[in-house]
Amino acid sequence: MNTQQIQKNIVNGVDVSKLTQTIDDLTQKPDLAQFHFCARNSWINGGQNRTTVNAFYGAGKTHVRSKPFVFTKDEPPVLLGTDQGANPVEYALTALAGCVTTTLVYYASAMNVKINKVETVLEGDIDMRGLLNIDENVKAGYKSIQVQFKIDSDASQETLQKLIEIARKHSPVANTITNATPINLSLA
Amino acid sequence: MNTQQIQKNIVNGVDVSKLTQTIDDLTQKPDLAQFHFCARNSWINGGQNRTTVNAFYGAGKTHVRSKPFVFTKDEPPVLLGTDQGANPVEYALTALAGCVTTTLVYYASAMNVKINKVETVLEGDIDMRGLLNIDENVKAGYKSIQVQFKIDSDASQETLQKLIEIARKHSPVANTITNATPINLSLA
Numbered sequence: 001m002n003t004q005q006i007q008k009n010i011v012n013g014v015d016v017s018k019l020t021q022t023i024d025d026l027t028q029k030p031d032l033a034q035f036h037f038c039a040r041n042s043w044i045n046g047g048q049n050r051t052t053v054n055a056f057y058g059a060g061k062t063h064v065r066s067k068p069f070v071f072t073k074d075e076p077p078v079l080l081g082t083d084q085g086a087n088p089v090e091y092a093l094t095a096l097a098g099c100v101t102t103t104l105v106y107y108a109s110a111m112n113v114k115i116n117k118v119e120t121v122l123e124g125d126i127d128m129r130g131l132l133n134i135d136e137n138v139k140a141g142y143k144s145i146q147v148q149f150k151i152d153s154d155a156s157q158e159t160l161q162k163l164i165e166i167a168r169k170h171s172p173v174a175n176t177i178t179n180a181t182p183i184n185l186s187l188a
Numbered sequence: 189m190n191t192q193q194i195q196k197n198i199v200n201g202v203d204v205s206k207l208t209q210t211i212d213d214l215t216q217k218p219d220l221a222q223f224h225f226c227a228r229n230s231w232i233n234g235g236q237n238r239t240t241v242n243a244f245y246g247a248g249k250t251h252v253r254s255k256p257f258v259f260t261k262d263e264p265p266v267l268l269g270t271d272q273g274a275n276p277v278e279y280a281l282t283a284l285a286g287c288v289t290t291t292l293v294y295y296a297s298a299m300n301v302k303i304n305k306v307e308t309v310l311e312g313d314i315d316m317r318g319l320l321n322i323d324e325n326v327k328a329g330y331k332s333i334q335v336q337f338k339i340d341s342d343a344s345q346e347t348l349q350k351l352i353e354i355a356r357k358h359s360p361v362a363n364t365i366t367n368a369t370p371i372n373l374s375l376a
Binding site: 118 | 200201202203206207210211214215218221222223224225226227228229230231233234235236237239241244246247251253254257259261263264266267268271273274275276277278279280281282283284285286287288289290291293294303305306307308309310311312313314315316317318319320321322323327328329330331332333334335336337338339345348349352353354355356357358359360361362363364365366367368369370371372373374375376
């Protein structure tokens, strides 16, 4: 394969040959599509805690990073913390922002749609009476989440709208949030 | 107020007097309980993107941190990225880990239950055939999420079990994930 061919297969920084190969592999061998993710968290004090992310299992083997990713969470003073990190509901928006963006960019690449820029603003409202159990009828989580995309691309508005709909449907984090995913808490 | 009284009101690093006052305030004035969170994301290249979190609105005013929190997300090579950051589904576990921990610690403090240590391991499985649209019947997100708590405290197992149940029900991130929260995507 010459340089020209290699360049042709990279769209939006995504290796489309590898993406196509991955889709073929997972279609042939669904076992390779099974991924297992993990995070370990330690409480520090008050509203502060720290999560470490490293190994995960996928495509038939365990993958370990060269160094772990470490995240400090805290609450702002108005929520009784010391603001040493973003708070968990802001981390949730961060996760969603990344996932819809990557899903959109990967599909655009597979469709050979060149993207120059993707910027998103995510917003959500929470009524803290749910967290504090002041009113049983108040939902503790986000009422809804708004994601506004600003995309610089030569593609038509129709294509971009289609890509956004794909992101909503196929982004793992968006899907986790919109589909009532069960969480099982247990005591070791 | 003397030192002894101040110490008495801090449980697990949480100012219980302030927590009680907050609950009273939000009960009297539900408007103060309305919080609005925001995150801004920019795509970098391929599976890499960066989120900035700073201002939020709550308790009747806008709060701006002294500096923004910035998070880089990426995908590992097996998912066509360059591993410059944890991936979005790992950020989702990070958000959930922080939220159930803080909810548990705040309620323990309000109940005057002294906690020495809280460690959690979060795990979840994703079938990547959902993301890649290989099989329409495969869920794109986490099938379910397991959160295992290891808590060092003098409290009874019954109390700790009750605290875990409270965390499941009242943690904003856990509630967002388990309750089919709507996400609205739009094109600017």
